[in-house]
Amino acid sequence: MSRLETKGAVIGYTGPPIVRGVDVSIPDGQITAIVGPNGCGKSTLLRALVRLLSPREGNVILDGDDIHRIPTREVARRVGLLPQSPIAPAGITVKELVARGRTPHQKVLRPWSDVDETAVMSALHSTQLTEIQDSVVDELSGGQRQRAWIAMTLAQDTPLMLLDEPTTYLDIAHQYDVMDLLHRLNTRQERTIVMVVHDLHQAARYAHHVIAMCDGEVAASGAPKEVFTEELIAHVFSLNARVLDDPITGTPMVVPAHAPGATR
16 A cells, blocks of 8 residues: 655745645555644645645655656556545536546546446445436535545545545535545545544544644644643644543544633
8 A cells, every 4th residue: 555754844835834844654544634723734735745736845755755756647546635625517427527536547549448437336336426426516415516526536546545624514414424434435445544624523533643733833643542632732722622532432522621602
């Protein structure tokens, strides 16, 4: 399986860097959640991990090689990305959208193959979209649309899947549907999954490994019980909270300590 890491990565757009000198290592075959307050560099780091941004200093390493020395098509065969709030072309069906995940595997003289069709149908089945594969994406519910985008990433057939806030704009039931789906993909297909997550409870419940960021740096990384401490929550999120055991899973559950309407 692929291994993805950064070494001394300094990353930004124009102006001062957003991520400063970060070393992270993504465990193979696990779910990694990247958490932190708005503007701390979570999405910037994710974009660098998939080669959409080049570090100003340092490196992003994929399977032992600098990711920027690997051909673009080859990177796309190893790493799949689901960005925030993707927009589907008007009128496109679910199956047509999912089929676009096969683009990195296409060649000029190579027609659509049985391998491509199998990958698309497998992705539709894994995301429980087979029965609505001919539906127009724009007409789906938010949860169905998100599963369609995940199916497209699945059809790309990469060992690494990166998702930027995959539950954004979904109601709570659909959020957990998506998180359960990602858990199944990890356990049944051994996909390595990296996701930016705002909900700390979801991160603690579903991730094996957590990277907590603050002001462009890694404040802590490790198993959820190692990372989600009351001291770290106060430092990273400026939140007075208690960390309790989830009564269902035993994983950490962050509970704000102040009552509604009370002064912090």
